[in-house]
Amino acid sequence: MTRGYLHEGHAALVSLAQAQGLRAVVCAFLSHRQFGPGEDYALYPRDKRHDEEFAGKAGVDVLWVPSEEEVYPRGLSTEVHMPQIEHVLSGVVHADVLCAQVTATLRLIGLAQAETVYYGEQDWYKAATIRIALADLAIRTRVEVAPTSRAPDGLALGTMNERLRPEERRSASFVFKALQEAQNLFAQHGEVESTRLLGRTSAALTRIPGFRLQYVHLLNPTTLVEQHRASPGDLLMVGGYFGRTRIADAVRLPDAQ
Numbered sequence: 001m002t003r004g005y006l007h008e009g010h011a012a013l014v015s016l017a018q019a020q021g022l023r024a025v026v027c028a029f030l031s032h033r034q035f036g037p038g039e040d041y042a043l044y045p046r047d048k049r050h051d052e053e054f055a056g057k058a059g060v061d062v063l064w065v066p067s068e069e070e071v072y073p074r075g076l077s078t079e080v081h082m083p084q085i086e087h088v089l090s091g092v093v094h095a096d097v098l099c100a101q102v103t104a105t106l107r108l109i110g111l112a113q114a115e116t117v118y119y120g121e122q123d124w125y126k127a128a129t130i131r132i133a134l135a136d137l138a139i140r141t142r143v144e145v146a147p148t149s150r151a152p153d154g155l156a157l158g159t160m161n162e163r164l165r166p167e168e169r170r171s172a173s174f175v176f177k178a179l180q181e182a183q184n185l186f187a188q189h190g191e192v193e194s195t196r197l198l199g200r201t202s203a204a205l206t207r208i209p210g211f212r213l214q215y216v217h218l219l220n221p222t223t224l225v226e227q228h229r230a231s232p233g234d235l236l237m238v239g240g241y242f243g244r245t246r247i248a249d250a251v252r253l254p255d256a257q
Contacts, residue, residue, distance in 0.1 A: 001105060001117060004028035004065075005045040009149035009157035011058040013118040016146050023061040025112050031068055034101060036094030040244055045162050064112070071104045079103050085129055088224050091215045092125060092239060101126065102133055109134075109141050117141060121148040122156040124235050124250045128224050148249070150176070156249045168242040171209045175238060178204035179251045182236055187254045192230045194218045205238060211247075213240040221252065232256065 002010055010026065017024040028051055032041045048065070055063040080102045086095040093101075109117060119127035124145060131143040149157045154176035155169075164172060182201045185191045191200075198216055205213045218227045221235045232255045239248040 001108065001119070002026060002028050003030045003034060003044065003159065004051055005047060005159045005162070006051050006054040006058070007157050007159060009120055011054075012149045013120065013146055014058050014060055016144070017116065017118055018059065018061075020116070022115060024059075025062040025064055025114070026055060026060045027064045027066065027108055027112070029066050029071060029104065029108070031071065031100070031104070033072070033104070034097060036097045039246065043160075043163060043244060045159055066108065066111075070111070071107055072100075080106060080133060082129065082133065085132065085224060088219070088226065089125060089129075092217065092237065098129070102129060105130055106133060106137070106139070109139070114141050116144055119143070119145050120156075121145055121252070122158075122248065122250050124221065124252075125219070125224060125237060128221065128235075132224075148251075154180075158247070160245050160247070163245045164242055168210055168245070171211060172242060172247055174208045175205065175211070175240075175247055175249055176251075178208070179236055179238060179249060183251060183254055186230050187256050190256060194226075194228050194230055197230055197236075201236070201238070205240065210242050211240050212242075213238075214246075215239050 014024040030044060030046060035041045052063060079099055081099050086098055089098060127143050127145045134141055151157060153173035155173050178201055181204055182197055185197060185200060191197050198218055202213060202216050205211060216238045218230060219235045220227055221233055227234050230253055232253055234253045235250055236253060237250040
């Protein structure tokens with residue numbers, strides 16, 4: 001499940017699917033419904049020839065570029081709302097966008113008859129949301145989350161990174177470093193109070209030149225419920241902006257040492 005403009009992070013998911021004996025169908029679908037207030041749909045890179053060439057080099061079995069009408073046909077009378085998840089993720093994603101994402105993903109899973117859908121760990125909240133929706137609707141498609149693909153400096157690979165100016169790109173690497181500091185604070189120093197853990201992480205993030213912090217959350221990885229005390233495996237999520245370019249990342253808290 002991609003919005004197009006494929007990169008090496010997508011190729012890693014293709015390789016994982018094929019290593020598990022599956023045919024890899026890469027869906028490249030971009031819609032204004034995937035963008036909330038203040039997010040600029042027009043800024044998102046799009047290049048069909050790039051995607052076709054990249055898919056060929058990556059060994060993609062099928063590159064699927066559905067139309068808006070295929071995903072959201074006229075007369076569509078069903079939308080998937082998840083009130084509890086919408087409340088928990090209100091600071092991360094607009095409720096209308098979450099509804100559009102989940103509805104589109106479930107339709108595309110059904111159209112493709114997908115056995116498994118793959119996400120990178122930086123998109124954990126999307127994977128968890130879809131896993132919950134599939135379970136609620138008794139759909140047997142599996143959700144698998146792979147380690148985040150990163151540049152050598154740690155920045156999670158993402159399509160919007162192409163829009164970062166050179167000085168923003170240098171600063172963006174410190175987002176992951178702030179998450180690593182939080183992991184160390186938990187694992188090495190035993191900090192389990194979420195207010196202190198999130199406070200230290202927020203402080204580190206706000207010191208990054210040019211970065212405008214949107215959110216930092218500590219969530220249960222299965223239910224996406226906000227955590228008051230940290231535990232191994234909890235999800236630490238961060239999002240923000242360099243100018244108009246949104247950066248998001250997520251890590252799991254390691255076992256205490």
